[in-house]
Amino acid sequence: MGNFNKKIEVFKDVFFDGGGYKTVLEGLQNTIIIAVVGLVIGVFIGTIIATIRVLPKYKTLPKVLNGLCSFYVGLFRGTPIVVQLLVFYYVLLPLLEIKMAAVTVAIYVFGMNSGAYISEIMRSGIMSVDVGQMEGGRAVGLSYGVTMRKIVIPQAVKNILPTLGNEFIALIKETSVVSFVGATDLYVAFNYIGSNSYEFMVPYLVMAMIYIVLVLLISMLIKIIERSLRKSDRDR
């Protein structure tokens, strides 16, 4: 154990005196920003796609849109997120001659990627809401879109919240691949500390603990939101 204590000392040295905590904070910040903003973008894209995919399909426009959405979902679910990141950063951006920070790229890619997954989650949520809710809205003269926005989607979100929480947790953990395009996240930060001290055991252990704490916090947050949304339900 004496060996391990020494390793902790080395880690403390680099972390506090060597300024390692600054990198870690930056990494933590990036991880959270990428996951949170990515999720927000994902929910936005996902809701739109899900709404389009549940449209009645006897007109041409919904059919075409539905096809496009299927293509989008297939594309983003069919390739690993690392590949999407690399293609976006090293292929698309140079081709379009756009300069963009690695973190920004990561936010967009994670948003679009989770949008594909969330669209299917959201679709199942919308379909789980009784058809009568839509009919009730239409019968008082609200349009399809307004009924969807005010009645169906709020209920769908309530139904899918546990699954959405899953998606958020997955997103937090998946952010550890952004180092492929050179963005600093938690993994990069601790890797940096490790390479500075030639000592990886403690940094990686601390990294794992930070991830666990993050995920536990998120789970708690989801539970609180869920409880406040359940107030229209009967007690069970």
Next chain:
Amino acid sequence: MIETVNLKKCYGDLTVLKDINIKVNEGEVVVVIGPSGSGKSTFLRCLNCMEDPTAGSIIFNGVDIADMKVDINFHRQKMGMVFQHFNLFNNKTVIENIMLSPVYVETKKLKKAKRNNFFVKLKQTFGIKSDSQIIEITKTKAQIKKDARENALTLLKKIGLEDKADIYPSQLSGGQKQRVAIVRSLAMNPDVILFDEPTSALDPEMVGEVLEVMKNLAKDGMTMVVVTHEMGFAKEVASRVLFMDEGNILEQGTPQDIFQNPQSDRLKSFLAKVL
């Protein structure tokens, strides 16, 4: 008020409604009876285009609403509907259920008027002649909400549920839900209300309270089209009874005609079973 002309509805090869021509006049209570599968509900749902008719037209206040180009939402605001399974909005409280559509519709009008006035003024400042006039704005959004709330509370008081205004539909009994659903359609000040088997999903005990509300509505002169299995209600309240079978209207007449003096064998055998 409502007139169907050669109304036809098919689901694939199955023809549910065959050529229906019916006129509902203002102040009438038309009750539709018939065996299940006869197309009663489909007929009712066609009246406000909840199901799009396959052929024929539905003239409501002089407009053919079966035409896909017509803004159906506008016409549905004047055509309430009450469902078998209530279809109250589960994520809204009772009073929000009632207020939602009136507030939305009024606010939309307000926004439209404001936008219109803005452009008219803009054109005036540049000296361009404009075709549209300034629309007078009488209410702010807060006032719209306040009025809708007051109206909703008055309506709730009528059915004795004003103390339930701020609870969610999941905490109401079936009968209470259905009464709230009726009030929700009343809040739009409709010209006609369609009832799709309003008591079929209720406990026998609660049927009475819902029918009572409907009777009062009829007394107040509301135009109603009611699909129901409650023959007692039909006898007492209806001004006209339609008997449907296999997608046709076999017989129609006053409750007396239909119940005391049925003409067709089909109606006779139906009445023998249900009375």
